[in-house]
Amino acid sequence: MSKVLVSDPIDQAGIDILSQVATVDVKTNLKPAELIEIIGEYDALMIRSGTQVSKEIIEAGTQLKIIGRAGVGVDNVDVPAATRQGIVVVNSPEGNTIAAAEHALAMMLSLSRYIPDANASVKRNEWDRKTFVGAEVYKKTLGIVGLGKIGSHVAGVARAMGMRLLAFDPFISTERAEQIGCQLVDLDLLLQQADYITLHIPKTPETTHLINAERLAKMKPNARIINCARGGIIDEDALAAALSEGKIAGAALDVYESEPLGESKLRSLGKEVILTPHLGASTTEAQVNVAIDVAEQIRDVLLGLAARSAVNIPGLNPDVLEELKPYMQLAETLGRLVGQLAGGRVELLNVRLQGELATNKSQPLVVAALKGLLYQALRERVNYVNATIEAKERGIRVIETRDASVKDYAGSLHLEATGSLGTHSVTGALLGDGEIYLTNIDGFPISVPPSQYMVFTLHRDMPGIIGKLGSLLGSFNVNIASMQVGRKIVRGDAVMALSIDDPLPDGILTEIIKVPGIRDAYTVTL
Numbered sequence: 001m002s003k004v005l006v007s008d009p010i011d012q013a014g015i016d017i018l019s020q021v022a023t024v025d026v027k028t029n030l031k032p033a034e035l036i037e038i039i040g041e042y043d044a045l046m047i048r049s050g051t052q053v054s055k056e057i058i059e060a061g062t063q064l065k066i067i068g069r070a071g072v073g074v075d076n077v078d079v080p081a082a083t084r085q086g087i088v089v090v091n092s093p094e095g096n097t098i099a100a101a102e103h104a105l106a107m108m109l110s111l112s113r114y115i116p117d118a119n120a121s122v123k124r125n126e127w128d129r130k131t132f133v134g135a136e137v138y139k140k141t142l143g144i145v146g147l148g149k150i151g152s153h154v155a156g157v158a159r160a161m162g163m164r165l166l167a168f169d170p171f172i173s174t175e176r177a178e179q180i181g182c183q184l185v186d187l188d189l190l191l192q193q194a195d196y197i198t199l200h201i202p203k204t205p206e207t208t209h210l211i212n213a214e215r216l217a218k219m220k221p222n223a224r225i226i227n228c229a230r231g232g233i234i235d236e237d238a239l240a241a242a243l244s245e246g247k248i249a250g251a252a253l254d255v256y257e258s259e260p261l262g263e264s265k266l267r268s269l270g271k272e273v274i275l276t277p278h279l280g281a282s283t284t285e286a287q288v289n290v291a292i293d294v295a296e297q298i299r300d301v302l303l304g305l306a307a308r309s310a311v312n313i314p315g316l317n318p319d320v321l322e323e324l325k326p327y328m329q330l331a332e333t334l335g336r337l338v339g340q341l342a343g344g345r346v347e348l349l350n351v352r353l354q355g356e357l358a359t360n361k362s363q364p365l366v367v368a369a370l371k372g373l374l375y376q377a378l379r380e381r382v383n384y385v386n387a388t389i390e391a392k393e394r395g396i397r398v399i400e401t402r403d404a405s406v407k408d409y410a411g412s413l414h415l416e417a418t419g420s421l422g423t424h425s426v427t428g429a430l431l432g433d434g435e436i437y438l439t440n441i442d443g444f445p446i447s448v449p450p451s452q453y454m455v456f457t458l459h460r461d462m463p464g465i466i467g468k469l470g471s472l473l474g475s476f477n478v479n480i481a482s483m484q485v486g487r488k489i490v491r492g493d494a495v496m497a498l499s500i501d502d503p504l505p506d507g508i509l510t511e512i513i514k515v516p517g518i519r520d521a522y523t524v525t526l
């Protein structure tokens with residue numbers, strides 16, 4: 001049975017799902033060294049934002065197949081290291097959208113009405129109504145930085161509260177922003193005009209310290225800023241300075257450059273600052289959503305199925321993936337075959353999608369072909385996650401073409417591999433019953449289902465050659481299960497495809513090539 005480690009608190013609903021297919025150990029608050037020590041035993045790791053999954057942890061996770069982040073941000077996972085090691089990283093892109101949006105809105109209203117400090121004063125037995133005179137958000141301008149899932153929900157609610165909405169998001173269209181009721185503007189204009197600014201962007205090299213001293217200086221003195229996205233998008237020292245100097249009116253933070261928040265000038269500031277301990281996703285509903293979403297994906301991957309929200313393999317919805325599945329198998333088989341025919345080092349792989357396939361999502365098929373191609377070199381180490389990166393590192397160039405005019409089969413796939421030993425090509429299709437057929441080898445038409453052990457020859461089509469080859473294999477006790485010749489013209493060049501029951505014993509290939517008329521021979525294992 002597989003083993004899953006859950007290293008941050010997650011909802012029981014997730015544990016129940018994982019327990020259907022795995023032994024689940026919940027061990028929270030592990031130090032990095034402790035995690036490194038035990039991670040080697042586990043097939044899957046499930047985390048929230050508390051666990052930093054570093055390269056060292058990933059490298060120690062020699063059995064890991066999947067890392068599941070019960071939440072959106074995967075910035076606490078070294079995704080490139082996981083990809084390199086063939087580990088799928090999944091998240092829950094939508095499970096906590098509402099929770100995070102509502103937290104940002106709660107922060108905005110709390111900042112406006114000083115609710116945390118007013119509450120604390122009453123609890124101290126005070127009755128101070130002067131200190132906590134606030135501001136209304138009605139008819140004020142809200143600047144939303146990042147108009148994705150959370151930003152859009154914030155926009156909808158803020159609009160209903162009568163706010164004017166500006167948005168900065170270089171990756172969305174003006175039309176989309178308008179649909180949401182926002183005017184798309186550049187960041188400078190947003191900073192200059194907004195009374196409230198809320199951040200809903202990922203943390204990337206471009207967004208780190210996006211809100212720095214210079215940009216804080218562009219904000220209005222009455223402006224308040226909210227960060228429920230990621231720590232480090234605001235430069236905390238610059239923010240503390242801007243607040244102390246009265247350059248802006250307030251800030252509410254849920255996330256910090258370093259978590260838990262350590263020594264910070266922000267702690268000593270007054271009612272204009274609200275700090276929460278990364279609570280954006282902390283609602284019962286969101287925790288159930290993300291736990292179920294990610295646990296289901298871990299369960300599926302452990303059962304050999306695809307994950308629906310993998311961040312490091314081509315994103316496809318499950319319906320498309322289901323439809324492509326037989327073709328993925330075809331692509332992988334052809335990749336394995338052409339890789340073995342090409343032998344040596346492959347430098348270029350040409351993937352041609354033909355017929356109906358030409359209109360299909362091709363990326364997964366290319367990945368599957370590469371996985372097959374690299375199998376010879378990497379065996380079980382190559383998978384859909386790392387095939388592209390492994391190919392790139394080996395200097396394999398991939399060209400993808402489409403030809404809808406090929407009508408021999410509903411959809412067929414043609415792979416051509418060029419390497420240090422020459423060029424070889426294979427074509428395959430799925431027949432009516434969904435069975436894979438090889439339909440062309442090196443330009444010669446054939447129609448054979450692939451089998452585990454095969455021999456291919458390139459020979460001169462002439463009387464007696466099949467008999468000679470059959471006798472030769474027989475003399476080595478090799479049993480032929482099926483045989484087919486593909487030729488373009490009678491007595492011209494031809495290929496022979498033989499399925500044999502066992503691997504070809506060592507040394508026989510050289511004997512085959514000695515048969516008069518046979519120019520070349522290849523043995524493959526599929």
Ligand SMILES: NC(=O)c1ccc[n+]([C@@H]2O[C@H](COP(=O)([O-])OP(=O)(O)OC[C@H]3O[C@@H](n4cnc5c(N)ncnc54)[C@H](O)[C@@H]3O)[C@@H](O)[C@H]2O)c1
Pocket residue numbers: 071072073074093096097100145146147148149150151168169170171172200201202203206207228229230254255278279280281282
């Ligand atoms: N506080 C929490 O507990 C909590 C909970 C959930 C999500 N989050 C964080 O909230 C953020 C937003 O999540 P989401 O689900 O809305 O993500 P999303 O991917 O749906 O939206 C992000 C948006 O940011 C935009 N963007 C990217 N780079 C940008 C840039 N340089 N400038 C402006 N816009 C840019 C993208 O185009 C996209 O529209 C993420 O950082 C996520 O990790 C925090």
Ligand SMILES: O=C(O)CC[C@@H](O)C(=O)O
Pocket residue numbers: 048049050070071072073074096278280281282
């Ligand atoms: O795990 C959490 O509670 C935080 C999650 C949140 O930051 C996210 O990115 O989804």
